Amino acid sequence: MDISWAHTGTSVIASFLASLVECVEALTVVLAVGSVRGWRSALIGCATAIAVLLVIIAALGTVLTHIPLRIIQLVVGTLLLLFGLRWLRKAILRSAGLIPLHDEQAAFAKNTELMRYFGTGHTTWDKIAFAATFHITMLEGTEVVFIVIAIGAGRTGALLPASLGAVAALLVVIALGFILHRPLARVPENTFKFIVGVLLSAFGTFWVGEGMHLAWPAADWSILALIASYLAIALLMVPLCRSRSQAVTSNT
Template identity: 45%
Template sequence: MSSAALFAAVFLACLVEAVEALTIVLAAGTARDWRSAITGVLAGLAILAGAVAILGTALTELPLDGLRLVVGGLLLVFGLQWLRKAILRAGGCKPLRDEQAAFETTSAAARAAGAPDHRGLVRDWYAFTLAFKGVTLEGLEVVFIALTFGSAQRDISLAAIAALAASMLVVVAGFLIRAPLARVPENAMKFAVGVMLTAFGLFWGAEGAGAHWPGGEVALLVIVPGVALYALALVAWLRGAGPTIQSAREGSQHD
C-alpha cells in the first residue's frame, strides 16, 4: 500500500467522522452555550490523546503477522457495520444521512433541555456533555481508523497526519460557514469507506492468518472492486425488493 493510498484512505474515512462531530458541536454551541461546548470539545480531545498514546504503543509492539490479523479482524467488524448501513440507505431501507436535519433535531433537543446548569467551571453542563460525547465518540472512530491503517503499514505518523488534515479541514470549513456541512456527499463517502474498510480487513486479516495473496498488495485492485460490486448488487436487489419488503412490514404491523 503506497503512502498516497494510505493517506487518502485515512483522510476520507476521518473526514466523514469529523463532519458528524462538527454537526453535534455546532448544535451544542448555537442552541446552548459556546463556551461550554468548546470546553467539552477540549475535554474530548484530551481523552482521544490518551487513547492514541495507549493504543498506539500497544499496536506497534505486536509482530507484523499478529498485528495484521488483529487489524484485519477489527476492520472487518467496523467496515461491515459501515457497509451494512450504507447499503440499507442506498437501497431505500434506511433514511439517508442528512446533516442539516441532524443539526436541527439535536438543536431542538438541546433547546428543550431546560435552563443551564452552572456548576464549577462549566456554565452549561448539557452543552458540555453534548459536545464532549460527540467529539469523543466520533473521535474514537477517527483514532481507530488512523491507528489500524497506520500500524498495519508501519507508518502511524502519516496516518495521523491524514486524520489531522481531515479534521482541520472540517473545523476550518465549519468555522467559515458556521453551519453543518450539508453539501458534503456524506452518504456516498460512507459507502466508499465501508467498501474500503471491508476490503482492507479481508486483505490484512488473511495475511495475518498466513495466507498469501497472488501479487501481494496488487490483489487489492481486485478485492476492492469485488467488494464494491457485491455491495452495489445488494443495493440493486434491495431497490427491486423494496415494495415487497415494505408490504411485508406493513402486514406484520397490522397483525
C-alpha cells in the same frame, strides 16, 4: 517492510473519508450546542475530547509495538473487516432506499431543541455545553481512533499516513465549521460511507490474509483488487436489494 504507494495512498484516503464522516456528525452537535448555550464551554469540551483522543492514539501506538505483527494483523484485520462490512451494509440499504439517509439538518434541529430544553447558557462555565460536546466528540472520535489504529497497525510506519488522513479531515471540518456556522448538510455522507465501507472491508481482508500468512499476488497492490471487488459486489447489491424490496411491497 517498505510501504508501497498503493498501501500509503489507500490508507490516507480511507482514514480521511472515514474521519470526515465522523467529524461532520460531531460538528452538527457542536454547532447546535454552541448556538444555543454559547461557544466557550462548547469549544472547550470539544478540544478536551480531541486532546484525550490524541493521547489514546499515542498510547495504543506504543502498546502495539510490543505485540507480534502477525497477531495484530489477524485481530485488527478481523475487526476492521466486520466494521467495514457494517458501514457497507448500511450504505447499500440507504442507496437502495430501504433505510432513510442521514439528515444533518434534522439532527441539528433535534439537538438545538434539546439544548433549549435545558435552557440557555448565560454563565461563563456551562457544564451542559461542555458535557454535550465532549461526549459527542469522544463518541465519534473513538471510531476515528479505531479506524486509524486498525489501518496503521498492520505495517511498520503505516500509522503516520493513517493519522495524517484523520488530521486532514479534522482540519477541513473545523475550517468549514468556522466559515459556514451551519451543518454540512450538502456533504454526500452516504456516498462517503459507501466508499469507506469498501475501503475498510478491503483493508480488513488484506490484513486477515497477512495474519494467516497468505501470499497476496502483487503484494500491497492486491489491496486495489480487493477494493474493486468489494465495490463491484456492493454496486450490484443496491439494485438487487431495491428490486427485492419492491417485490415484497407489491406482494403485500
